[in-house]
Amino acid sequence: MVTVEWRIMAAESGAGTQAVARALSLLVCFSDEHNELRVSELSARTGLGQSTVSRMISSLxxxxxxxxxxxxxxxxxxPQLVTLGSAALNSSFLFRAARQxxxxxxxxxxxxxxxxxxxxRQLFYLCNFEGAKSPKSFTMAGRTAPLHATGMGKAILAEQSKExxxxxxxxGLANSYTPHTITRSSEMHKALEEVRNRGYATEIEELAFGRACVAAPIRGRSGEAVAALSVSGPLSELEPPARQQELxxxxxxxxxxxxxxxxxxxTRAPQPRMPLSVRGPAD
Structure with missing residues (x-):
């Protein structure tokens, strides 16, 4: 469903920007789950009239x-969005440094x-590559994921303050995805202490059954965790302790x-991130 923010923008924008807001509200209706939509569905999702949707979708x-x-x-x-998405990725120094x-x-x-x-307060995927033992028919780039239910998220949370x-x-950001998801802050504090002690984070069937990952934080110039990298795949490939240590x-x-x-x-020691200046790193 199109986000509330986009619907408000489409409804409340001034005359000069209303068309732009409406057009963008149509584009954000599309997702992995709803990658093909009818005009009537776009109308229902945005709250715009079908005649307005028809006119704008034709222009798009x-x-x-x-x-x-x-x-x-x-x-x-x-295809124009693929071009823009590629340009956005290629403008990221982190993406260019990490791709190879x-x-x-x-x-x-x-x-x-x-x-x-x-x-x-979440992860934003820049890229993913599949190995022979972990094939995917889709890309993760552009998707978001929760901090508490992923190895990369826990690697980042371990660098934040207790507050x-x-x-x-x-x-209420800690939704449950499987019975293994950590939904209590007291349990997460224990898990994050373990992450700090061993220098890496794991996720064992906390976001999806049969999947696991090992992750570590990436630090910016100031020492803050600005991103994370993980190796993921079937649980059988990561569960043996010796294999987990190697990875x-x-x-x-x-x-x-x-x-x-x-x-x-x-020489730059990382500093704990204080509560809810959480708009992402400045690096």
Whole structure:
């Protein structure tokens, strides 16, 4: 469902920006679960009239932002958005620095390798590469994920203050995805202490059944955790302690390489992130 913020923008924008807000509200209706939509569905999701949606979706189609299936009449996102998405990714120094590192790690381990930024109390995926033992038919780039139910998220939470973690839970952000998801702040504090002691985080069927990962934080110039890197795959590939230890060393080494690329040096000690200036790193 289109977010409340976009619906408000579309309804309340001034005359000069209302058309832009409405057009964007149509685009954000599309998702992995709803990648093809009818005009009537777009109208229901945005609250805009069908005539308005028809007019605007036709303009978006002419510009290449959406495409219509000639057989079904359904609309999907168009190639122009791929061009813009690629430009956005390529403008990220972290993405450019990490792309080859992540690809090499996926090849060496045979597992999936994920890179995500810390932004607005969640993870934002920049890229992922699949190994032979962890194939995917889709990309993770552009998706978001929760901090508490992922290895990368816990690697980042371990660098935050106790107050930050408590507020994260108090605000109801710790949804349950499986019976293994940590939904109590007291349990998370224990888990994060373990992360700090061993230098890496794990996620064992906390976001999805049958999946596991090992992750480490990536630090910016100031020493704050600004992103994270993980190796993920089937539980059977990561569960043996010896295999987990081997993978953790590889992930930490790769994450440290990216931290250095961002300007971090070991002489800069990381500082705990204080509560709810959490709009993401400035690095």
């Amino acid at each position: 189609e002419r510009l290449g932002f959406v495409a219509q299936d000639a057989r079904t009449g359904l609309y999907r996102l168009g 590192v992540a690809q090499n790690l996926a090849h060496a381990t045979g597992l999936g390798v994920n890179l995500a930024e810390f932004s607005d 930050y973690v408590d507020i994260y839970y108090d605000e 953790s060393l590889m992930v930490i080494e790769a994450a440290d390489e990216l931290s250095v690329a961002l300007g971090f040096t070991m």
